[in-house]
């Protein structure tokens with residue numbers, strides 16, 4: 001009886017985060033989002049520490065020390081897939097492996113010993129991040145004071161990342177990571193400006209940062225630094241010289257863009273490199289924002305050619321995909337918006353769409369793109385996703401590693417559009433890979449054996 005009541009309480013508390021387009025609960029703009037998860041609902045979101053790690057981990061020559069129990073540090077490069085063209089220090093994860101006695105008597109000495117050991121054993125350490133996890137938030141080790149002391153002792157940035165898992169939601173972790181990046185950048189504030197950009201919110205998953213940088217090279221726009229895919233300390237500290245920031249993953253990096261605008265006077269625009277339409281718009285808008293007419297003309301011509309090539313390609317696949325129904329559950333709102341457009345271009349309809357960290361304006365845009373009766377949901381839990389995928393007859397779910405078993409259990413096709421993906425899904429190359437993957441998965445003969 002008690003369980004039944006608590007389930008009902010969870011459902012009631014979640015009601016405002018689930019909207020049916022044009023349904024009786026009013027426009028999707030009224031969705032409740034950007035808040036902490038409902039306790040007990042076990043949502044698909046990761047913790048604050050994981051949010052921070054998403055943003056900081058791809059810095060290729062940074063040393064990441066996780067101050068906490070060993071379990072937290074399992075979240076490393078190998079479950080993300082950011083690629084590097086230089087150092088691969090970031091593929092390691094170091095932990096203070098806190099035990100019971102450390103929790104009773106304090107873990108700060110163990111942390112100090114870890115930093116000292118690292119400095120003793122390794123040459124050329126340029127940057128260390130120290131993550132405070134749940135238990136550190138409980139026992140109250142003064143990680144900030146230790147970082148200050150070690151920065152002074154070793155003359156390198158030793159940056160605290162205040163990320164106890166319980167101290168908010170995944171978005172809080174993004175903000176903590178952005179604050180940590182700002183702590184690296186602030187000593188390098190510069191009056192000198194270059195007609196060049198930084199790319200924020202791209203993590204070089206499967207080499208996507210390289211694809212985007214190639215496009216900018218093609219149209220004659222210089223990129224100073226990428227945050228944080230395939231970046232290194234030396235590139236990062238040049239970033240304050242940029243004339244413009246472009247923000248790809250708005251959920252994780254708009255806060256960093258705002259802070260860079262305040263501190264360094266760098267304006268920003270939000271972009272998306274998923275799908276033909278969004279990639280084209282993003283390249284042209286970047287050139288326009290820089291006031292670079294030559295780059296704008298080159299972008300228009302470059303995108304026209306790519307668009308034509310892809311139109312032929314897409315027309316071959318459309319007959320296999322037309323009329324199929326997609327469910328989308330991804331991290332940020334901008335990606336969900338791009339995916340809805342990509343499915344439209346394939347002749348498919350999105351029937352369920354949700355995000356972990358979408359903002360009110362993202363949900364308003366989502367609602368304007370989908371048809372009536374589409375389910376729009378924020379910070380979903382597995383039970384909700386399963387229920388709505390079945391109810392709406394979804395043929396495929398696009399999500400991340402946590403969503404994969406939900407789809408397969410229901411006999412529904414799946415496409416990984418998260419950090420574990422092995423093929424680039426951004427840019428024009430990404431349109432080819434995405435379309436082929438959706439086609440292969442949705443039209444696989446295996447589904448015939450299940451039903």
Ligand code: SF4
Pocket residue numbers: 047048049050068071072133134135163164165166
């Ligand atoms: S919730 Fe806490 S204990 Fe679990 S991974 Fe996150 S920081 Fe570590």
